Amino acid sequence: MTLHNFNAGPSILPKTVLSEASNALLDFNGSGLSILEIGHRTPLFTSVMEEARALVRELLQLDQAHEVLFLHGGATLQFVQVPMNLLGANQVANYTETGTWSEKAIKEARLFGGVQVAGSSLHTGHTTIPKSLNLNPSGAYLHLTTNETIAGTQWHQFPTAIGMPLVADMSSDIMSRVLDFNQFDLIYAGAQKNMGPAGVSLVIVNKNCLGKIDRSIPAFMDYRLHIKEASMLNTPPVFAVYVVLLTLRWLKAQGGVAVMEQKNKAKAKLFYDTLDALPLFQGPVTKEDRSMMNAVFLLQDPKLEKEFLIAAEQEGMVGIKGHRSVGGFRVSLYNALPIESVQAITSFMHSFSTKKG
């Protein structure tokens, strides 16, 4: 049976990437050693780190002020590292509150300074993205979560001329669409959705916004030291960085972020058009704020949920259960998911609908 992997993260990766990674576990680049057994300061690995960094720069068209880092941990560490580096104890940072992930970021930031919630979708049950913000004008920065993996919402337009650094958690939509990435002063993203395996995050930081506060920062948490050491402050998560490199190479070979965006748009359109056409299903998110990456939906009749899930799994649909905190269903449409998988689930929704209708 063909499996269709809609996991929200860790999630589907290109087959060629998995195959190359599998080979590298036995013999990396003809070295006779596994990728897991090589010294991280040898040219065998430093060339991996360098190429991955260069590909990020190229694919996202970053300017010279922006530095590219690969760090341990996921976005949860960045929830701490961002305010530790950018938010003085007597300062306030602006945060938008759009779902589980931004709420977690806000909670950690409060340990380091003040937080002004500059916009919130709490009143809509996180089914919308705020359209106007109430910024503290002297805020250290504005933080937003570009795609809420659980709520299924996504920012499609970004605040401009805010007069302070713009910080974005792009864990679940990095590399999925063309943006002016230089408008962000700090971008962070756990790799395990669009870029690779769990255990590494990409951090892109405008070096001009560092060093403005006087907190003592532990070495492991200091972006300036990671820049200085080229992401080799300590032993990096070697294998995870290597799989990110393979995924970025694949992405470039596909035609880059612009081509990926077209494919993602086509997948999202097919899914949402189906959702809207079938009264059996319901999409809770306001149409204009729907995520291209994570489509959440419910059955009009919750009693049918279990039957739908079982039948879908029998057809090879993997990972479509909604997050444990919200229930319902979710299909994740990340870069590596082929449109054939979206065709499969939408066909299945049609036939399930017909059977029940």
Place this chain on the structure above:
Amino acid sequence: MTLHNFNAGPSILPKTVLSEASNALLDFNGSGLSILEIGHRTPLFTSVMEEARALVRELLQLDQAHEVLFLHGGATLQFVQVPMNLLGANQVANYTETGTWSEKAIKEARLFGGVQVAGSSLHTGHTTIPKSLNLNPSGAYLHLTTNETIAGTQWHQFPTAIGMPLVADMSSDIMSRVLDFNQFDLIYAGAQKNMGPAGVSLVIVNKNCLGKIDRSIPAFMDYRLHIKEASMLNTPPVFAVYVVLLTLRWLKAQGGVAVMEQKNKAKAKLFYDTLDALPLFQGPVTKEDRSMMNAVFLLQDPKLEKEFLIAAEQEGMVGIKGHRSVGGFRVSLYNALPIESVQAITSFMHSFSTKKG
């Protein structure tokens, strides 16, 4: 040519582990999905985490007060996490200073409270382990680095009845010898030497020493939350944990830590006996403090170093160059290194010696 992998970390892993990991990248446990593509909260992965935890408990014979965690990052993160959780701002912690790694730990601890250097080998150029300690009796804990990977020293006896928690960085000798592991209140170890790939660390903590200070701790850094969430506070480094599990299974199949210790002793004896027998070479570390894991040595005539290195590499010796901070040579004798590799390098040392002698 047969390669002999003496890398200090990331380092050699058992061939069977690499082969199983390579297969799991294509199809994990017959799921049809790669280990990189599965949800970390599915039974497919939670069973990996549970078995790895249980194997650590069994192999190290831990009591019920000790909790086993697998966390992101390496020991460098633990240099921060330990004092953040255990050292109050007005308290003092005792640290021993035995080389690069303990120095890094001390530096980070000073950001959170006071540090008393209770013993130091600085005056011997870190070629010894302190034999008596000058403890601050009201110290929050005593920290030591059981094996200094760069200096090539190892603690062979541990302070007893110190009246405070004992904390140990065991990154480079965990699982290599039998100890009463319950005498330690906190053990941490980056996996990339004896346990698996870079990108995950094992933390073993006596839960009774947590929650004694009143600092606000970010979620990602709070051992109590990681215990509560069974190392699933956020997406764990899935693949790295899986390879650790495979390595622990291998270790158990070999006969456990006691058998490993016998093999490691035999390897270390062969190497150091050779070193001591050949006047061309010199071991800087005091004999009684030599590491069973990382043997460092110099050539009596530094002008021969380059020739020795090139000739050794031609014979398939990998990773024998000393750390960039100290020079000379180092062979790492971790669990997965077969005695045949030690036979190979000692034979080579003999023949090089004869040629030059």
